[in-house]
Amino acid sequence: MPLSPHALAATARRLLLRPLPLGYLALVAAVVCWVLADHYLVAHADASMAGVWIFFSTAPVSMMFAALPAPLFWAGPVVGALVNALVLGVAAERFGGGHRSQSRPA
Secondary structure, eight states, X not given: OOOOHHHHHHHHHHHHTSHHHHHHHHHHHHHHHHHHHHHHHOOOSXXXXXXXXXXXXXXXXXXXXXXXXXXXXXXXXXXXXXXXXXXXXXXXXXXXXXXXXXXXXX
16 A cells, blocks of 8 residues: 555654654764855864765665765755664664553552
8 A cells, every 4th residue: 555645744744753763863963064064154174074974874774875966965964964874763762662551550
């Protein structure tokens, strides 16, 4: 039975809105902010290697985009962050008790 786009989007939303994937995405956003601040606000005598941390924080998926041309090269961290967050959401749901009952024992 094929999933409808609406059901697929609802599943992705449910998985991404768990605390573990949200924390991971916040960490990736903090790394991107740090790299941008390093690039634009810090004077370097030589090239800075801070930009590689964006790829390290979204590996292994982002590394598959490393050999592509520039526009697709920078899509790697975006795709990598989303795929990794979805995997973390699946793991959190699977091992963290995703469907707990609301009833309490007497």
